[in-house]
Amino acid sequence: MADTDLQEREEPVEVRESGAELDEENRLKPDFVDDVRSSLEEGDTGRTYELVEPLHPADIADLFELLDRDERRHLAAAITDLMSSEVIAELNDYVREDMVEDLAPGAVADIAGQLDTDDAVQLIEDLDEPHQRSILAELDPENRAVITAALAFPEESAGRLMQRELVAVPEHLTVGDLIDYLRQADDLPTEFWEVFVVDARFHPIGTCQLSWIMRTPRHVALTDVMKRDQTLIPVDMDQEEVALRFQKYALISAAVTDESGRLVGQLTVDDIVHIISEEAGEDTLLLSGAGEGDINEPLRDAYSARVRWLIANLGTAVVASAIIAAFGAAIEQLVALAVLMPIVASIGGNAGTQTMAVTVRAIAMNQLTRSNTRRILWRELRVALMNGATIAVLIGLAVGAIFSPALGGVIAAAMVVNIIISGMAGVLVPVAFDRMNQDPAVASSVFVTMITDSMGFFAFLGLAVASGLVNA
Amino acid sequence: MADTDLQEREEPVEVRESGAELDEENRLKPDFVDDVRSSLEEGDTGRTYELVEPLHPADIADLFELLDRDERRHLAAAITDLMSSEVIAELNDYVREDMVEDLAPGAVADIAGQLDTDDAVQLIEDLDEPHQRSILAELDPENRAVITAALAFPEESAGRLMQRELVAVPEHLTVGDLIDYLRQADDLPTEFWEVFVVDARFHPIGTCQLSWIMRTPRHVALTDVMKRDQTLIPVDMDQEEVALRFQKYALISAAVTDESGRLVGQLTVDDIVHIISEEAGEDTLLLSGAGEGDINEPLRDAYSARVRWLIANLGTAVVASAIIAAFGAAIEQLVALAVLMPIVASIGGNAGTQTMAVTVRAIAMNQLTRSNTRRILWRELRVALMNGATIAVLIGLAVGAIFSPALGGVIAAAMVVNIIISGMAGVLVPVAFDRMNQDPAVASSVFVTMITDSMGFFAFLGLAVASGLVNA
Structure with a gap:
């Protein structure tokens, strides 16, 4: 290849279909990772290098992600010349950020200089301002101009993602x-x-x-x-x-x-x-309120995202409790109501979650627009009726046999009501958020859960009173 | 281009960045869809054709998906020569299947003959056996051999997806x-x-x-x-x-x-x-039990996937109810227990769902393997402790103020216990399914919900009895 001008082309890399390091799902074998771990513990740099050298850059990146924080530092020190720009580009954002934070600005600038624009931007975009500035200062003027220009675009925009290099x-x-x-x-x-x-x-x-x-x-x-x-x-x-x-x-x-x-x-x-x-x-x-949900996310970020969600759900649970409290007298008369009420709320919650998941996915894929909302609502209503009828029969017969036919009738009716309400909420809540230009995945489930829980308790306890089974 | 051999290349297609038909999110505008609808209703084929002609094949496919079943048939009849192989390939599976079912085998074979192998396979793979056979019979021998060979590979395998055409x-x-x-x-x-x-x-x-x-x-x-x-x-x-x-x-x-x-x-x-x-x-x-979850899925399929899930959850709800029933005497003594118990179960359920979503995603992305399971479990335990402590303080103080300090203490302790159990279940259940080579997204949430609900009621009611607040 001496007479071609292809020096720029990446080095041939090995992808071993059945390499000793990878299992049948193309994950690094635990035994292999353990070998690397023990070579790091023993400080046997030669052995570490020998183990890692045959890996594809994407697999080296995976290896870093599987190791603990300290092990990552030791590994990076042991295999410096295998830490190619491709490995850096393939690393999980959090792992990369964590590793970059420890490096001197000059070292980061060296790496950034070798990367395509988009990967260089990714390398430094999440660092704090002063750190970013000191790295930019170490870059050559051309790269600095390009990366600064990219950073001027909003996060997650095409300007951040694009490569300047093109033909x-x-x-x-x-x-x-x-x-x-x-x-x-x-x-x-x-x-x-x-x-x-x-x-x-x-x-x-x-x-x-x-x-x-x-x-x-x-x-x-x-x-x-x-x-x-x-x-x-x-x-x-x-x-x-x-x-x-x-x-x-x-x-x-x-x-x-x-x-x-x-x-x-x-x-x-x-x-x-x-x-x-x-x-x-x-x-x-997002639907589960797990935030970024990356297993490499720092603990404090995971905590703060999740606890906010739990507090929001605490609010909705309190609303549901208030409804139960209003029927305190009814429960005192018939403790079976307390035993059975979570069933109505829980199944309603599941039915609502199903519809919501379908709706959120359809909105994300641009499949659900104003042009077919009515049709989808009608479709979900029919599914809810069918589901409601099926579950009502099952639970109605069981409760009728174990407790009393009257209570069986009440729970069956409550189940139909709640599954229908849940199905409608599962469509209407995400659609409403979408129309308000809010991401339906972020906030829908708090509202849908509140509706399904509250209505579950209200329908069951309310029907028990209305049917004369107990007094309010 | 007369002197080149590029006749095979696709026709240039128009992608209008700010075309009159598309909104800023690249969806067909409701007004445009309404125009097409009314032209179809009026039987004004010329107008329909004129409206649809400027669209990219992928947008024509979107248009079909937005229309009702009957409208689709009328549209297909109105724009026959715009129904290119690209439109067919871009159609949603269910919509395509539904439309293909109505066509004569010869017509389907004509379309299949124009498609790349992978698209041709997709066109007929979901049809029933006899229909498939009659289409294959209409194909020329070469195409028939190729498609038959592809259909011999398992569904969703590389053999079904690949194109035979290559250089x-x-x-x-x-x-x-x-x-x-x-x-x-x-x-x-x-x-x-x-x-x-x-x-x-x-x-x-x-x-x-x-x-x-x-x-x-x-x-x-x-x-x-x-x-x-x-x-x-x-x-x-x-x-x-x-x-x-x-x-x-x-x-x-x-x-x-x-x-x-x-x-x-x-x-x-x-x-x-x-x-x-x-x-x-x-x-x-899958986590929500919505099956394929496609808004174009036939009603009976959606019903059957979802109702099975609801019945499974009915089972888990019954287990939770049985636990409440065991504490019937306690609830009769203090109806506040019935009022508050869903809060404990609900927040535990949310915490479990968060952890489960993170775990399932990490397994799907090959980020969670035997090599780092212990680290992730330890990480989730710490998040659960932090979440549990926060929520326990909030609910403990509120219940202490409204009901009694003793009940506040009981609900706070139950909350910590349930959030920790939920967090551990959220990791361990999906990991266990993965190790048994089962898709963790399919069955995890039934089990996690059962654990979080049951343990929520048990921890709260059990602690109320154990603390001497009520008698069992």
Whole structure:
């Protein structure tokens, strides 16, 4: 390869399909991790290096995440030259931040200088201001300007995620011109999948996939090969929106443009897959009130996110309790009411959670809009009726047999009422938050739980009184 | 473009960044959908066509999903020649299945013939056997063989997802040979991002990204450009595993090999992003017991998935009730116990759900393995202690002030106990399911809920008796 100009290309890396280090699900084997651990404990740097050396950078990153905080420091010291920019880029945000905090600004600047813009930004964006400034001061002027510009964009925007490195060519080239240019240029990105054609003002006017270029004779004009219509990503677009566009239009890469329409960067799908996975997985965590929900999140952050949620739910539980308190006399007359009331609330809660999960997911995937809300509501009402009827029969018969037919009737009726209310709340609460431009995953479940709990107790105890089973 | 051989390339499609049809979140505007609806109602086919024609295929697919069942049929009839293979491929599975069921086998075979293998397989894999057979019979022998072979692989495996179409070349070629071959060949896939180099037995021995080839002089041997180590996907690998590999190793495409190591197809990231999103979003739905949770799922499927879950939860609620029943005498003495007991259970349930969501997500992302389970358990125990202490103080003081200091002490202690138990259950239950090779998202929450509810009631009522506040 001495006569090619491909020095920039990444080193070949080994991906062993059935490597000794990985189990059948491609996770590092516990035995292997234990070996690394004991080599670190014994201070046997040679052995540590030997163990880690065959790993893919992504697996080295995984190894760091599996180790404890102290072990991570020892590992980093033992394998300095294996700590490539790829390992750094693959590290979990919290683990990376934690490791970077310990490094001198000059060392971080060295690493940042080797990374693509997007990875360099990720490396320092979560550090505190003074630390950030001292790292930026150590960077060479060009990198500093690029990274400072990226940091000026809002968090989680296309501007933060994009790579500045891209291939943009003027429109008068032929296919042959382009290939010659690519063979000579030495400042090309390490990886690119399409070539952007720009006009004199650097506005994108078309895009060529590399496969189209390779299949076309040299004399053909680029403007005859390129696709004129392309998905342009505005630099301030939120990453969730970016991820949806990549999915919807099956993009491999896309041009990022500033307010004036100038081409300023590109996004490639390998950076977006992380976002897609994050955004899709995030709802599970948000709905449960677990905040970021990353197992590497610092303890105080996990505590503060979760306890706030528990306090909010304490509020809703108190509302439910107040309803029970209003029926204190009824419970004193018939303690079976206290025994059975959690069943009504609990099943209602489950039914509400089901509907809410479906609704939140559909909203996130842009599948539920004003155009079909009514249809979905009607659909959920029918599901709730069917579920309500089934559960009511089961619990009604059981309670009728064990306690009394009258109480069986009351709990069956309460169950139908509560499952229907829960189903409607499960759609309407997230839809309402979405219409108010709030993320439905964040706050819906507090409200849905409050409704399902309170209505569960109210319907059951209220029907017990209304039916004359007990006196209020 | 008359002198190129690019006829196969997809038609240029319009993606209007601020098209009149799309809102700022890239969803079809309700007004636009209403216009289409009224044109369908009026039977004004010309108007319908005019409205839909400017849309990107992915947006036409969205439009179908937003419409009712009957409207979909009318729309399909009105815009037959806009119903491209891309529209079909982008349709939601349920909507596609529903529409395909109405078509004659010959018509479906015509569509399948135009699609890439993976999309053709998706088109017919969910149909019932006889329908499938009659469509296959209408296909030309080559397509039939390919699709039949794909259907022989397990559902959700790489074999079902892969495209047979790929570019594989022998190892003796130079870069120039390859480019000449690509310019002449007319049976290439519509899109490809890397070229696979194979030996005489068609085993992959290396891979070249197109950008590497384009940057290399014509006389260089391919074997000097290619990367020898690549991620190979076994044909029977589950799609969840495939998605994780693409994410972890930032793949754009990957070779699929059969048991003997022969190259049989390729997977490209644009097909995998859907899987990544599906698999990551699925946990939200599984944890809530909403099954597939697709708003287009037939009613009977949604009912059957959800009611089974509700019945399972009915079981757990009955267990909790039995515990309350054991303390019937205590409740008769002090009705405040009945008023307050749901608070303890509810907050415990929330704390357990938080921990469970974090754990399930970490397992799904391969971040939680045997190597760090103990550390995570210890971490969650500390979070639970902090949460438990906070909530206990709040509820203890409030109950102490409103009811009695003794009852405040009892509920505070019960809260600490239940939050700790919930936190531990939230980690241990999903980890246990994972070790038994069961999907932790599917069954964990029934068990965690049972533990948090039962222990909530037991801790509170039990402590009330043990403290002498009431008699058992």
